[in-house]
Amino acid sequence: MPFGLRNAPAEFCRLMDQVLGTLKREGVVRCYIDDVIIPATDWGDMCRKVERVFQALERAKLTLNPTKCAFGVTELDYLGFNIKEGQLRPGRKIAVIENYPRPKNVHELRRFLGLTGYFRRFITHYADISAPLTALTKKDLPWKWTDAQQGAFEQLRRILTSAPVLKLYNHESPVTEVHTDASAKGLSGMLMQGDTEKSLHLVYAVSKRTTEAESHYHSSRLELYAIVWTLIRLRPYLFGIRFTVVTDCQALVYLNTNKSAKPQVARWFDLLQEFEMNIKYRSGERMAHVDALSRLEGTTDSVQAVEEALDNRSLVMTLMTLEERVRYMQQADPDTCRLINILERGEGDRTPYERNAVNKFKLLDGVLYRDLEGISRFVVPKPLRKGIVIMAHDMAGHRALDQTLKKIQEHYWFSKMRRYVQMHIGGCLDCLVNKKPGGKQPGELHPIPPGKRPFAVVHLDHLGPFETSLKGNRFLLVLIDNLTKYVLLFPAKSTHTQSAIRSLQKFVDQWGLPDRLITDRGTCFTSKAFQDYCQHNGIRHTLNSSRHPQANGQVERTNRTLLPMLAIQAQDQKLWDQKLKEVERDINNTESKTTRYTPFELIHGYRPQFHSSVLRLLDGVGTHQPLNSVELQAKARDNILKTQVSMKERYDQKRNKSISYEVGEMVAMLRAPTPGQSTKLQTKYRGPLQVIGKLPGNTYRVAEMARDGKHIYATTAHVSQLKAVSIMQEEQLEEKGSGSSADEDEETNKSNADLPRVEETVKLKRQRKPPKYLEDYV
Incomplete structure (x- = not known):
């Protein structure tokens, strides 16, 4: 894979894990993409490990650039950090910060915050120090550099150029402790390691502010929450090792003995079961280092303050609390961010239109809600909409549109909800392969015009298997002329191609070559030998669509008549093939409702008599006079065409005529049931497939496409x-979901109607149009 593609780093990491995975698990090597570190205790240890790494790289046919290799070093810069003697310091890029020019716009400020945020672990209270700077990065706020921003800018430069040193994490450290503390204002935790309890050194520090609900917790519960939150945040460092949690709440020392914990505490206790830890009490005077973090006014997690300066949002989001994540996503969405800014300005600073625009909106703890019928519903920003719909549809039984909408509307609101949900359900693969659409089915009737002469157009199909007859026959090949309805029956021992060709040749020897032959997609008819036979004899062979017997309805309808007659005639099932001539004779001498003549009469021009009867004796003539068969065939053809017109009118009234597909569209196709499994629970459709050709008679050529554009199937x-299949990426779903929709959900229309227009409430001198960024909300 060439470099520069989005997924190239991931592919390279996967390759390195395959090549060096065993050595990584043994602790011989550590690597990030193409940066490889081989830790060693001495020169001999290093040589042995380097040899193993070289052997692994050689087996994978990977080469090294000697100018980029260094051996036997005691200090190195790795991923922007300087590592020396088990300590971690900011790397060389920190020198840039000392003389960094003052940012002149939001773009330059984001670059500065991205640079300083990378080293946030070295700065205590980074979030509070950088708060004036991050405030300027919010969307749609005017650029205004004040003394507060200048002070924060200079303080960050000063602290980072003299940053404290962190100890490298060591999973084999003799002593690992987690110090936690909590107050009504915030939670804090520190990961400490050392050789003894008296030589502990800071490895990592975390902190967050409490929500309004959390601030009312009892002190013991709040201290326990601090432990749970800190351990979850530090889980990558703590999982699988034994450590000690140090707290200033003595009641938590006896946590394991609590037999009647409340449900919330019980759930927290369950989360702690995966850790091998002891809880140790230490008085508050000896916990001042962590106590300060939790009691600092307005303390927030350092990650939250710099998340807007980072491009990799997914990494930041995994480190945030749910409330912080929601608040962040609303701030990141331009539409919700503008509404939040209007609400934060105060009612006196709003224009008349802005007051009406936010009439139904409110802020609760910095989160935007909308009041609908007395219920506050969370305003979902665009990045979260897909997840909300997935929970309400994909994870709730894949219900239909209305049920999914009602489930979402219980707690959430966003504009054009119905259209968005409709587009999502339309692209749901599980619904696609398991649900059959209701209403009128698509596909009009396209009758096959009758031939202009007998046996010009014939239909062919296999019937069976039957019980093996005394002659060894198990199948029946049925041939019918679509003009005269004349039927020919050929017993067969198998459905193999040669057997079908022999029977067809018997027909040709007696009646001549047909112009057109219509069959299903049985293997004997799709084989190369059968195709070659038709091509050699100038027969136009038409195959109907898969699993659509209506396309060969002439012979299918004949089979429905044929089977009961054969069952009655063949009392002994081993002699069924000996009764075919009688059945064939009876069918061909029975008047057709379509042609109003018997097939025999249309071929030979008269109706034969086979049995002596009173009616024949009273007739006075004994037999019908011969007629001109050509005239009869012309009349029969006219009768067939009239019947087809009438049948098409009745059939098409019950069909959906508006559905059609173009080449390139994605569709799903009904699949054949899997033998040996319950058809009730099998998936009904196969797909998605691409339409690659449009054929006559509402028929399409579809294919499953490979990535290289070739046809898999x-x-x-x-x-x-x-x-139809509508599978869209998130960006496409947003674009189409935000369009206007005549069938917008009733509640959204009602809520939009409740928002008064400016012209209705304020007399203005000129006509004003609403800004584009609020068009979805009013």
């Missing part, structure tokens, strides 16, 4: 076997 399908 291709077949022909009738429109009634297909349904």
